[in-house]
Amino acid sequence: MTTLIRAVRPWGQSLSDVLITDGKITAVEPHRPARPAAAAVVEGRGRLLVPSFSDVHVHLDSTRIGLPFREHTGGPGVWTMMMNDRLNWRNAEVPLQDRVNNTLGRMIARGTTRVRSYAQVDVDCRLERFDAVAAAKDHFKDRADVEIIAFPQAGLLREQGTIPLMEEALKAGANVMGGIDPCSLDRDPARHLDIVFGLAEKYQVPIDIHLHEPGELGVFSTDLVLERTRALGMQGKVTMSHAYQLGSVSEATTRRLIDEFADLDISMASVAPPAAGQLPLPMLAEAGVRVGLGEDGQRDYWSPYGNTDMLDRTWQLAFTHGFRRDELIGHCLAIATVGGASVLDPSATRLNSTAHRPGLAAGDPAELLLLDGETVASAVMDRGTDRTVIHRGRVVADGLELV
Numbered sequence: 001m002t003t004l005i006r007a008v009r010p011w012g013q014s015l016s017d018v019l020i021t022d023g024k025i026t027a028v029e030p031h032r033p034a035r036p037a038a039a040a041v042v043e044g045r046g047r048l049l050v051p052s053f054s055d056v057h058v059h060l061d062s063t064r065i066g067l068p069f070r071e072h073t074g075g076p077g078v079w080t081m082m083m084n085d086r087l088n089w090r091n092a093e094v095p096l097q098d099r100v101n102n103t104l105g106r107m108i109a110r111g112t113t114r115v116r117s118y119a120q121v122d123v124d125c126r127l128e129r130f131d132a133v134a135a136a137k138d139h140f141k142d143r144a145d146v147e148i149i150a151f152p153q154a155g156l157l158r159e160q161g162t163i164p165l166m167e168e169a170l171k172a173g174a175n176v177m178g179g180i181d182p183c184s185l186d187r188d189p190a191r192h193l194d195i196v197f198g199l200a201e202k203y204q205v206p207i208d209i210h211l212h213e214p215g216e217l218g219v220f221s222t223d224l225v226l227e228r229t230r231a232l233g234m235q236g237k238v239t240m241s242h243a244y245q246l247g248s249v250s251e252a253t254t255r256r257l258i259d260e261f262a263d264l265d266i267s268m269a270s271v272a273p274p275a276a277g278q279l280p281l282p283m284l285a286e287a288g289v290r291v292g293l294g295e296d297g298q299r300d301y302w303s304p305y306g307n308t309d310m311l312d313r314t315w316q317l318a319f320t321h322g323f324r325r326d327e328l329i330g331h332c333l334a335i336a337t338v339g340g341a342s343v344l345d346p347s348a349t350r351l352n353s354t355a356h357r358p359g360l361a362a363g364d365p366a367e368l369l370l371l372d373g374e375t376v377a378s379a380v381m382d383r384g385t386d387r388t389v390i391h392r393g394r395v396v397a398d399g400l401e402l403v
Helices: 078-091 096-109 128-139 162-171 189-203 215-231 251-264 281-287 310-320 326-344 376-382
Strands: 002-010 016-021 024-030 040-043 048-051 053-058 112-120 145-151 176-180 207-211 238-242 267-270 291-293 368-371 388-391 394-398
Touching (some): 053 310, 112 326, 251 281, 291 326, 310 376
Parallel strands (some): 002 040, 145 176, 176 207, 238 267
Antiparallel strands (some): 002 016, 016 024
């Protein structure tokens, strides 16, 4: 199948025509109004062309998108919030599968075609939430690529029977092994991480560590992750999610962690929190550390935030980092698109500076988003709705509606 995208501005540059064949970009040439049409034509109308979004940190299994707004009832701390979710998630106004499908569909319609979602596995829900995310993945397989993290939200050690359930999820097709707060939740970091790395090695899947732990404690847990990554030769297979305060201890610790992340090819997934003390995005890019963005919860029992729109979350990433320069705002969009793609696939092109704008050259996958905006920075600020979403070279959504 051959598709011509006519009259677009790749990363906000000059007006171009883009040819796509068999799901890949085959040519990017100056716009020529008289250019012969291909089998399919997408009218760019002078809009921006950027890679489509990659949401590398979303909890599809707890979503309340599309349901009536409810008062937030969670308390402080991961365990308290998790118990609040446990008390409420089954009692929503519509079945879980409908909620998951609706949320994933809305994400795709707004420009996300690459997704890594958590699926909670514990003694309460067992594999029910995993199965719902897996079914949505299959339902939308022609519109987006979805990976599923088997996620021990309640820890691995606090409730007997969790570990066999995690193994069941991996046998059932989970793509990633999850871990969470080895010190503060399970309170046995060595055992927790030994289980996480052991199961990942057994089933040959990558790892995603959910780290909320602050300051020195977070650095301690991270160092344990670094040790195991190096010892087991799992370079390129580990992601640190959240990791809010790894840059809060000292300049020397910040520099050391960034250098070790680069050396071991450990990636990071941010949800653009307002927390101080994060590892600096420009330093991570210059070191070649893969960084992606995600929306986290979607107006769920943990938080009223989240609306399925990664362009909004890109704005939040720029805002919480205090970025004003166009280059830095554009870098946030690059993180949300190709940055996340490199988290999902370590062989993909990774960002190497705040000015680097890959993903739209011949040979790149045709995972694309057309959106309105004068410049890339203005598109992030204005967050317009005139969008066309392309997955594997085919239009899958237009005007915020699935095709």
